[in-house]
Amino acid sequence: MREAMDPWTFVVASYVIGVGATAAMVAWSLLSMKRAEKRREQARKR
Incomplete structure (x- = not known):
């Protein structure tokens, strides 16, 4: 009997980490842009 590791767990985990990190970076960029526009x-009002 051969016991092999299932690679799909790692594939799914890497996609989740990649998509999550990309979404976090986009959110961070949008918030930074909003703060810069407000400043x-x-x-200009001064």
Whole structure:
């Protein structure tokens, strides 16, 4: 009897980590962009 590891667990985990990290980076970029736009508008009002 041969006991082999199932590679699909690692494949799915790597996709979950990759997609999750990409979504986190997009959210972080959007929040940073919103803060920068808000600071720019406040600087223009002065």
